[in-house]
Amino acid sequence: MHLPDLNIAKKREKRENIYIELKEDIKKVFTNKKYFLRTYGCQMNVHDSEEIRSYLERLGLEETLNIEEANVIVLNTCAIRENARDKVIGFLGKCHYLKKNHNDVFIVLAGCMCEQPDFVKLIQEKYSFVDLLIGTHNIQDLPHLLTTKFKEQEIEVYSESDEVIEGIQYKRDSKYTAWINIMYGCDKFCTYCIVPYTRGRERSRQKDKIIKEVEELIKEGYKEVTLLGQNVNAYGKDIGEKFSDLLESVAKTGIERIRFVTSHPWNFTDEMIDVISKYKNIMPYIHLPIQSGSNEILKRMNRRYTKEEYLELFHKIKEKIPNVSITTDIIVGFPNETREDFEETLDVVKTCEFDGAYTFIFSPREGTPAARMEDKVSMEEKEKRLYELNELVNYYSNKSNQKLLNKEVEVLVLGESEKDNTKVYGYTDTMKLVNIEGDNIKDTIGKIIKVKITDAKSFSLDGVVVK
Ligand code: SF4
Secondary structure: OOOOOOEOOOOHHHOOOOOOEOOHHHHHHHOOOEEEEEEOOOHHHHHHHHHHHHHHHHOOOEEOOOHHHOOEEEEEEOOOOOOHHHHHHHHHHHHHHHHHHOOOOEEEEEEHHHHOHHHHHHHHHHOOOOOEEEOHHHHHHHHHHHHHHOOOOOOEEEOOOOOOOOOOOOOOOOOOEEEEEOEEOOOOOOOOOOHHHHOOOOEEOOHHHHHHHHHHHHHOOOOEEEEEOOOHHHOOHHHOOOHHHHHHHHHHOOOOEEEEEOOOHHHOOHHHHHHHHHOOOEOOEEEOOOEOOOHHHHHHHOOOOOHHHHHHHHHHHHHHOOOOEEEEEEEEOOOOOOHHHHHHHHHHHHHHOOOEEEEEEOOOOOOOHHHHOOOOOOHHHHHHHHHHHHHHHHHHHHHHHHOOOOOEEEEEEEEEOOOOOOOEEEEEOOOOEEEEEOOOHHHHOOOEEEEEEEEEOOOOEEEEEOO
16 A cells, blocks of 8 residues: 655754645545554653554544553653563563554554664564564654554664754643753763663753743643652753753743752752752752762762762752752662672761652663672672662651651642542642642642641651642
8 A cells, every 4th residue: 555755844954843734645545543652761761652542543542541542652661670671571462462463553662772782682583573663862753754664564774863852742641730951861861771872972952942841731631740850950961951050930920830850969959059059940940960979889880979979969959959858769689799898888868868869779771880799699689788778768757757757748639549530639849749638629629729737657648638
């Protein structure tokens, strides 16, 4: 079947809006067709899926949560998380079954894994029923590729460009809080991390385009934006801008809440601290990964700071930003981490009393320097260390939550609580999850309300609406 080209990108040369104009015969191709989208991994991937969803729906496809009735299946993969590859490969078994019994199904693999040559080779050799692999740099080409390849048998691998494209449209998951990619990629090359290889070098979006996006979101009724980047505070280096200036400009738009993730300690400037403490709509919540408390390990991780430098920054932030909450990431069992190295990490946790921490056992990523490092620490020892660390982290996270007991806090209510649909849930300015009860409680969804905290646990709070 011959499919005429889709007139997809009228303004493509200017890297402006990805514009989709459907010709009548293309419309027919996708009429009554459905897509199933599964997302793995980090927030960056969740946001990429909002973009993928927008393209598919503009082509005329309708989303289904039942994979059996899908004509297009998209798996948006992630290379960072442990076992991610096993999960994707496992899921491909189901896709293969569907493909054999339902010839009309078109299978797309997207995301970070498609930037890993060994994964691409594996798919080409062993899973050739996959129709299209599309890397993180080329999501914008999905409508065109899907349209032209819909009926072809050959596997198509697509991963080329490093351009920054403005004006992307998203089908956002929430009507109240939105993610905004402000930059792509990372230049840090931490030795354990695959991101610089899968998402490329740092590329920043234009400041005025970001501000325009925020202004449009305000008009649509959004209350909160989260500026997103693998290394968000390195924003602007490639285009002569500074993250602190961008943050200030976003604050001046008047949007009610602003957050940003993930900050690298090395790029955290005094100007950023000044701006955060000056504007009430920049939330007092900072995610500041330390990864290890041992200088030797930090050096081998290529983190570019020492424990002392991290602590100096930590205390400066605590001192200058009132009621700030700080969370972190910690890796245990980095190759040849000694008991002494690990104890230095425990010491930092005791000093900082983090509001929360994401903790992981080191797991090697093929193609990274750390994957080639000698490692004599047994998995049993690593698991013991993780357990010990988690006990400590949970103790401080509980302690931090207990401080809010009987206090009144402001919460942006996002929806019904998952475990109890008579309640709603939302987040405080310091990013603490609160489950809330009260009269006509569903009417508060999408609003910022005052809540009195009635119970505090390690990972969430309970509260009632303050009349
Ligand atoms: S800064 Fe973050 S994204 Fe960049 S290489 Fe290090 S861990 Fe990976």
